Amino acid sequence: MIIGIAKGPGDTPNEYTFVTPDTARRVKTSEFVYYEAEVDGIQRQILGRVIRRIPLRLYPDSFLAHPEVDPAQMAALVGYADTSAPSGDSNGPGIGSAELFEIHVSIMGYHDAQLSAFVNPRIPPRIGWKIYLAPDAALAEVLNRVAFDWNMGEANPGGAFVGSLLSRPAFSPQADQPDGVPVVLDVRSITATHMAIIAGTGAGKSYLASVLIEEMMKPINRASILVIDPHGEYDTLEEIRNAREFSANGSYKAEVKTVPQDQVKIRVSDLTFYDMRFLLGAQFGLSGPMEYVLRLALDRVEGERKDKTAWTTNDLYAALAYMQDGEDETESGQVRHSRASSPPQEARNPSSGDGDLDWLDDVGKDAGKDAGSKEPQGTRGKPDVQMRGSARALDWRLRSLFAESPNFDNIETINLHDVFRPGLCSVLQLNEIDRRQQQVIVAVLLRMVWKARMNAAKGIGSPQDRLDYPVFILLEEAHHFAPANEDVVTTNILKTILAEGRKFGVGVGLISQRPGKLDSDVLSQCMTQFLLRIVNEYDQSSVAAAVESASHDLLAELPALSKGQAIVAGAAVNTPLSIRVRQRITRHGGIEPDAPGEWAKYFSDEARQRREVDDSGLPEGPPRGRSNLFYKSRDRR
Amino acid sequence: MPVIGRIVKSNSHTDYVCQVFAPRETEHDPEPQDYAFGRFVKAPIDPADDRTAVGIVYDTILLNPEYGSLGPRLNPPSEQATLAPDYLVEKATAVGIIIVGLQEGDTVEHGVISLSLPVDAEVSSLDDDDTRRFHLVDERLALGYLPSLISHTSPLVTELGLTVIRQLLSLFPEPGDQRLLRTLAAHFSWQARVTPLG
Ligand SMILES: Nc1ncnc2c1ncn2[C@@H]1O[C@H](COP(=O)(O)OP(=O)(O)O)[C@@H](O)[C@H]1O
Ligand SMILES: [Mg+2]
Numbered sequence: 001m002i003i004g005i006a007k008g009p010g011d012t013p014n015e016y017t018f019v020t021p022d023t024a025r026r027v028k029t030s031e032f033v034y035y036e037a038e039v040d041g042i043q044r045q046i047l048g049r050v051i052r053r054i055p056l057r058l059y060p061d062s063f064l065a066h067p068e069v070d071p072a073q074m075a076a077l078v079g080y081a082d083t084s085a086p087s088g089d090s091n092g093p094g095i096g097s098a099e100l101f102e103i104h105v106s107i108m109g110y111h112d113a114q115l116s117a118f119v120n121p122r123i124p125p126r127i128g129w130k131i132y133l134a135p136d137a138a139l140a141e142v143l144n145r146v147a148f149d150w151n152m153g154e155a156n157p158g159g160a161f162v163g164s165l166l167s168r169p170a171f172s173p174q175a176d177q178p179d180g181v182p183v184v185l186d187v188r189s190i191t192a193t194h195m196a197i198i199a200g201t202g203a204g205k206s207y208l209a210s211v212l213i214e215e216m217m218k219p220i221n222r223a224s225i226l227v228i229d230p231h232g233e234y235d236t237l238e239e240i241r242n243a244r245e246f247s248a249n250g251s252y253k254a255e256v257k258t259v260p261q262d263q264v265k266i267r268v269s270d271l272t273f274y275d276m277r278f279l280l281g282a283q284f285g286l287s288g289p290m291e292y293v294l295r296l297a298l299d300r301v302e303g304e305r306k307d308k309t310a311w312t313t314n315d316l317y318a319a320l321a322y323m324q325d326g327e328d329e330t331e332s333g334q335v336r337h338s339r340a341s342s343p344p345q346e347a348r349n350p351s352s353g354d355g356d357l358d359w360l361d362d363v364g365k366d367a368g369k370d371a372g373s374k375e376p377q378g379t380r381g382k383p384d385v386q387m388r389g390s391a392r393a394l395d396w397r398l399r400s401l402f403a404e405s406p407n408f409d410n411i412e413t414i415n416l417h418d419v420f421r422p423g424l425c426s427v428l429q430l431n432e433i434d435r436r437q438q439q440v441i442v443a444v445l446l447r448m449v450w451k452a453r454m455n456a457a458k459g460i461g462s463p464q465d466r467l468d469y470p471v472f473i474l475l476e477e478a479h480h481f482a483p484a485n486e487d488v489v490t491t492n493i494l495k496t497i498l499a500e501g502r503k504f505g506v507g508v509g510l511i512s513q514r515p516g517k518l519d520s521d522v523l524s525q526c527m528t529q530f531l532l533r534i535v536n537e538y539d540q541s542s543v544a545a546a547v548e549s550a551s552h553d554l555l556a557e558l559p560a561l562s563k564g565q566a567i568v569a570g571a572a573v574n575t576p577l578s579i580r581v582r583q584r585i586t587r588h589g590g591i592e593p594d595a596p597g598e599w600a601k602y603f604s605d606e607a608r609q610r611r612e613v614d615d616s617g618l619p620e621g622p623p624r625g626r627s628n629l630f631y632k633s634r635d636r637r
Numbered sequence: 638m639p640v641i642g643r644i645v646k647s648n649s650h651t652d653y654v655c656q657v658f659a660p661r662e663t664e665h666d667p668e669p670q671d672y673a674f675g676r677f678v679k680a681p682i683d684p685a686d687d688r689t690a691v692g693i694v695y696d697t698i699l700l701n702p703e704y705g706s707l708g709p710r711l712n713p714p715s716e717q718a719t720l721a722p723d724y725l726v727e728k729a730t731a732v733g734i735i736i737v738g739l740q741e742g743d744t745v746e747h748g749v750i751s752l753s754l755p756v757d758a759e760v761s762s763l764d765d766d767d768t769r770r771f772h773l774v775d776e777r778l779a780l781g782y783l784p785s786l787i788s789h790t791s792p793l794v795t796e797l798g799l800t801v802i803r804q805l806l807s808l809f810p811e812p813g814d815q816r817l818l819r820t821l822a823a824h825f826s827w828q829a830r831v832t833p834l835g
Contacts, residue, residue, distance in 0.1 A: 079781025
């Protein structure tokens, strides 16, 4: 369909302009148009994206002065007749659309099927060349890296049909004659080189993530996915079990498993010194001596377990008790000591000597946080007053931590094989878990996955310690796990996975509403980006810095996007696209709390009656009304 | 339809000068409002058919050969009419007319027309019905001549536009037409009254 006529070069060598009356209003920004040119003897369609639309004809302001007067009527009144417009347009005979637009187009090039990429031949259109609107089907073919199967109404294997092109009608595979351009992402790229979903709150991040999960759980992909769900909004994915889209005639049926927060278990012996320090530092931070004592105690319990069986909190408490006992070594202390198969060098030597007191003086002077690093050599590990105090404090903190948290357990731990399996999507609910504990849980889990995948790649370890297939992990609130300008327990392992995950088949999807608070290295390692509405300018600029493939004009649209509209850029698409996210198959969880609704409920008849009963202090069921009094008094007597 | 005068010369293809008939020169002497500023007038292009050019009076010129000739006089001015009656007619009123369209039977064409008026073509003013008819193109109110009218160099064009629209406001009482005309009037009013002071 011819849409306009080329006018000339645009603002940069890569742009051109064309003129169109655009009576049918088809030429929107982000729309795709092409012209034809011969490249090396082959006629090519050179595709470009509309980046700007400038009206060439403007009515005098005074034509717009009366709200009920159409400026086109005014133009007709003074004799303007658009004879070029198709007849039967808008207002009646003689009154056509007077508008004319200059459209700026950024040239992408022709699609080279072999390269699976766009090649810019650097042949700008001559003045007068015809500009065409790219047809739906042809566009779907060149924009998508994985084809859409029009007969089946879904993506080909390895693809994720997440929505349709924003500039075209919403695509619905169910329609008889579907209009619009389905957008299919390359799941291979998403899992190999990670992705990020970035947008303000309520823009539709979780919705889009769920659409992606749905696509990955379909028989065309059969993925192994873990969702880290700090808000408990992904449980509706369980509907996948019963929807026919997720099974294939007996050979496949997608499974979804929700792990509620009280069943998320991490074995304490899997915690490293850094994990512990991070956990314990929640409220007041750890003093130097406390860190030191913790390290000693951990060295001791880990040293005791050369065979790598798990130590327990009791072992840890015992180690601390040993340190509290100090000089006046008791029988039990002696016993504990001797039980240690190989106590660390520093932890041994409970003898007392003059040197201790020197150290004590030093610590006393430094009194505080950096004392741990200041301690003189050769005196480390000697139980003394200071250390005894630290050990006692640590003991108390550890006990209260492990007592209140159901997530750290002596025996139980998440079994990777329970949560990771092709065709299984596990949702780890971390709501109501303290932030630091969430971070530690995720850190331990990521380390376990990473180790298991490395083992598999290297062919080492027992089957139990291996994960024999690639996995994909979706992380909500990613800025908590890799914050900018701060190191948390998850930062390192996340960076490792992002940098090398491709080698070992661990893909990560980060979701965040605060890209400005997300570590910029981490964000830039996500090679596919989904951007939804972002209003905050600081967040916009952090996104712009991380997303190199999306051009300026595309990012300028971010604040104008509506709910469910997204820009997809990066490895999973051939060119950045503005899309309308498709409808979920499963229901959307994470409904916003409805305070006015709750308040209104308070005044419902039912609630009122219930309150009356409660207030009267009577059990439910007694006769109402006058007899109540009697009932009550009788009861009292 | 009062006849007001005849074309005596032109300044351009659309800009003509019509000399107004002196008293007793025609059956009915033209009244001043018949050739007032902004009045719609018409003149036959060819007496043989019914094609008429329609124009608007945009200017008035008084012709007075006596003005400036202060030479010796044989008679006192009061007796001149008796002693030299032909001398009177040399004082005359002329009006400038700008042609804005063509009317042929029921069809109307606005804007610059291709035909021109001959010298001596008789000019008459349009009555209300004619004026209304001239402004109906395809049964819609139209002022298709306005842009070319505005491009005329006379200093009075915006006032002329206003005057024209004011006439039409009384001829087209339908609310839709009134809205359009008022919007247009506001435009000209601003241009005529406020813009010059800016
Ligand atoms: N593509 C979409 N189609 C329909 N509704 C959507 C879409 N995306 C988001 N929504 C709605 O918008 C609301 C917020 O979406 P959500 O994904 O929970 O936001 P976020 O995770 O970004 O805070 C939800 O109620 C959801 O139903
Ligand atoms: Mg969300």
